[in-house]
Amino acid sequence: MTQPFQFSDSQAALFAPDEAQVVPVPAGAAPSYIRDHRARLRERFMIGGADALPDYELLELVLFRAIPRRDVKPLARQLIETFGDFNRVLSASAQRLLQVPGVGDAVVGELKIIEAAAHRLSRSRVLQRHVVSSWDALIDYCHTCMAHRETEQFRILYLDRKNVLIADEAQAQGTVDHVPVYPREVVKRALELNASAFILVHNHPSGDPTPSSADIEMTGQIQAAATALDITLHDHLVIGKSRELSFRAEGLL
Numbered sequence: 001m002t003q004p005f006q007f008s009d010s011q012a013a014l015f016a017p018d019e020a021q022v023v024p025v026p027a028g029a030a031p032s033y034i035r036d037h038r039a040r041l042r043e044r045f046m047i048g049g050a051d052a053l054p055d056y057e058l059l060e061l062v063l064f065r066a067i068p069r070r071d072v073k074p075l076a077r078q079l080i081e082t083f084g085d086f087n088r089v090l091s092a093s094a095q096r097l098l099q100v101p102g103v104g105d106a107v108v109g110e111l112k113i114i115e116a117a118a119h120r121l122s123r124s125r126v127l128q129r130h131v132v133s134s135w136d137a138l139i140d141y142c143h144t145c146m147a148h149r150e151t152e153q154f155r156i157l158y159l160d161r162k163n164v165l166i167a168d169e170a171q172a173q174g175t176v177d178h179v180p181v182y183p184r185e186v187v188k189r190a191l192e193l194n195a196s197a198f199i200l201v202h203n204h205p206s207g208d209p210t211p212s213s214a215d216i217e218m219t220g221q222i223q224a225a226a227t228a229l230d231i232t233l234h235d236h237l238v239i240g241k242s243r244e245l246s247f248r249a250e251g252l253l
Contacts, residue, residue, distance in 0.1 A: 034071055038064055055086040062114055066106040075102045090115040091148035119145050123168065131163045131199070131234075138165075139237075139244060146203035146239045154181050154202040158195035159234070167193050183222040190231050197232035201239065209240035211252065219247060 044052050045061060053061075056076040063072040082100055083089045089097075094108045122141040126134055138157070146153055158167040171186060181202075190198055200219065204210075211219075215238065223233045236247040247253045 034069075037071070037073075056080050058086055059089060062110055063107060066110040075100075075107075078102070088148045090118070091150070093150065096150070127165055127168065129165060131157075131159060131165055142201050142237060142239050142244065146201065147241055149203055150205055152203060152205060154200070156186055156189065157199040157201060158190055158193050159197040159199070160194070161196045163197065163234075166195060181218055181222070183218070183225045186222050187225045187229060187231060190226070191229065195231065197234050198226070199234050200236040202237075203239040207241035209238040209243060209245035211236075211238050211245065211247070211250075216252060219252070223253065 041053070041057060041060060045058075050058055056073070056079075059076040059079060060072050063076055067075070078100060079089045079097075080086070083092050083096075090111055092111075094112070097103050097108050097111065122137075122144040125137040126141050129137070131138060142155075146155070154171050156167075156169055156171050157165055158169070160166050169189065171181065171189075186198070186200075200222065202215075215236075219233075219236045226233050233253065234248070235253065238245045238247075
């Protein structure tokens with residue numbers, strides 16, 4: 001049986017961290033088959049949009065700018081296999097991404113730019129908007145920012161007297177199953193912003209948004225502190241991978 005060709009360690013040292021082990025090409029150029037593939041992929045995207053591409057091909061489009069002279073399909077597939085889907089690749093921490101062979105600072109930078117753009121776009125659809133009339137957009141924003149995180153994050157959405165969102169702040173970061181929250185700090189910040197109400201939001205990296213007993217106890221403590229200062233806690237949303245849970249809808253508030 002024919003043995004596959006393998007590069008030696010000395011040959012691998014010739015390549016920069018973001019470059020694959022490929023046949024050398026003239027500086028600044030890429031093999032024609034790579035150029036043709038990229039052109040076809042871009043054309044499909046421009047004609048059919050993101051829905052015309054599977055996750056790994058959409059990821060290829062992002063990787064083109066970071067890695068200009070090699071076939072990025074194997075790396076795109078490896079990233080999807082490692083993290084699960086396109087969204088989770090974007091949401092992965094820089095430390096985790098750098099553990100994938102072939103990923104360097106240029107790749108991390110491109111992925112984080114796309115992630116930041118997605119967050120900013122979805123945030124613009126809810127900030128300074130009436131929460132009730134933009135509730136679906138608010139839920140979409142929370143999912144965009146939090147559903148695919150690998151650790152818990154606790155956010156507070158502060159509202160004015162007209163229930164317009166005036167501030168969205170990450171109050172705490174945690175581990176895979178715990179995030180420290182201090183009721184006094186939540187209410188203190190509401191007073192600083194002159195907020196009349198707020199919504200609590202946190203994610204469950206496990207994917208299951210069912211609240212824990214600690215979640216329920218913490219929410220009760222925050223509600224008591226807010227009520228004492230005539231501030232309204234509208235809801236507590238727990239964000240899972242594909243769905244969310246509302247404390248208000250579940251009768252927990």
